Amino acid sequence: MQKMLVEEQIFEKLQAKFSPVALEVLNESDQHAGHAGHDGSNESHFRVVIKADVFDDMSRIARHRAVHAALGKELIARIHALALEINT
Numbered sequence: 001m002q003k004m005l006v007e008e009q010i011f012e013k014l015q016a017k018f019s020p021v022a023l024e025v026l027n028e029s030d031q032h033a034g035h036a037g038h039d040g041s042n043e044s045h046f047r048v049v050i051k052a053d054v055f056d057d058m059s060r061i062a063r064h065r066a067v068h069a070a071l072g073k074e075l076i077a078r079i080h081a082l083a084l085e086i087n088t
Helices: 006-018 060-071 073-077
Strands: 022-027 045-051 081-087
Touching: 006 022, 006 045, 006 060, 006 073, 060 073, 060 081
Parallel strands: 045 081
Antiparallel strands: 022 045
């Protein structure tokens, strides 16, 4: 069985938790080659653009915490940088 890419895991977890109206997970690891945190796996730097009604009444910090909780400590530990664009 083929190992699921971090990008795919992020997408699946956020889709399942928030049922967003829009979700995009961008792997930006190649843009960080040679920089701190780039481990050569090409799975270290990601940008998430998500839009979901559940975020309507949350503060910016609460939104970020909700996304991190949905991804879980194990997956978060595998990511060096995670840029979040959370929209309502």
